Amino acid sequence: MRLIAGLTAAALSGLAAAANPQSADAYMFQSSWKSSPATPSIPKEVARHILLQRTSRQRYGSDLRDIPSSIDAETAVSHVARFGKSPPPLFTQSDKTDASQLVVILEGAAVEQSNRLREKLGQNVAFTIPEPPSATANKHLMALFRNLGVASSQQCELPAAINPFEADCWAGPSSVVKYDLQTSPETLDSLLDNLSRLEKFVSNGDLEVLLVLLPESSRASKVNHWSAAAGASDLRRRRDTETVLSDQYSKGDTAAKPATGAAARRTKSIPQCFQSLNSCTTQTNSCSGHGECVNKYGRDKGNNTDDDSGSTSKASCFACVCKAVVVERGETARTKGRKTVHWGGNMCQKEDISVPFWLITGFTITIMGAVTFAIYMLFAVGEEQLPGVIGAGVSRSK
16 A cells, blocks of 8 residues: 555656756856856756857857747846856957866756755856756757767766866867766766866866756656757758858767768867877877977976876876978979978978068068168259359359
8 A cells, every 4th residue: 555655656746747847957167157146047048048159169149039038138148148158358368278168968867966966066056947848859959069069979978078188078179068867877976076176177267167957857848949949950951051160070970970061171170288198199190290299287298197186187288399390402403402391280280481481571671671761862862952163163154
């Protein structure tokens, strides 16, 4: 009898959860972020724009035509401006590299898991998403991110995903990862264990994170898209017409590759830092043969070990240092000789022509200045009056 009563109560609670789905919580990890006492409730369409704005690799212009009538455009824009990525200054330039942007989506969270995460973080939720969409909508959203070249084609473990210097999980300045807490409940434990490590990256200005926790009750939602105007045809239209913000797709990502003629071939982005000497040498083809990989921040340039503690993340930043190369001009008498070629770029793949350019420019400016000065002197001498004695000898007689 007790067993039947327990099953009945569980079924009723499941039906109640399906009828009244739990809201999704979004947490912000940002060095300049200050939580507000009032937690705003943001529709899924506006939340989608926030995710796209944070992970966009170019200036993102929000098209808010798909927002619901329950929120006005001005409020939607203010939410995107507040919770999105901070825009770069217009008239000033900073030497500091912008922080990498990471979006972590955790779906299938039970009530106890949500409470556990909220207690551990010890901070207010940045915003909530009422009536979050289904797991099918999350798949469509990840497909959009992969189409934009943001989401990784391979499922990285959470400790590696939160490390912006992990070259295997990061192919650019932004990344999106998704985990299912029902099939992989250990992901939440891994997040809590690496929370101090994540906060270290954030406090150093290397990383900004938006964590979206989707409840298990949202799986039964009938909403299959994050955007009201989204669909299979809309996704295909975006693939063909939108400006693609990604770099070249990885070789194994067949699902993310666009159709033939949809987009031009993209050049693979080379990270500013590699975590190991081996990955730097392999992915840059030994700096294109024009340099070598060195550790920019570490004392020992040969140290290629990975430190997972997070405290020495700056000590594992391998990058190419380009060197000048002496090449033979040719075998003929006219071209015989040697010249020094300088190289630049993240892979030392670009020939540096700044020195010949400035030599030619400086020589041209000097010659033009000398000719101008000579012409000016000729005119100045011609305008001078002759002395009086010479003037009297050459004066015309009356």
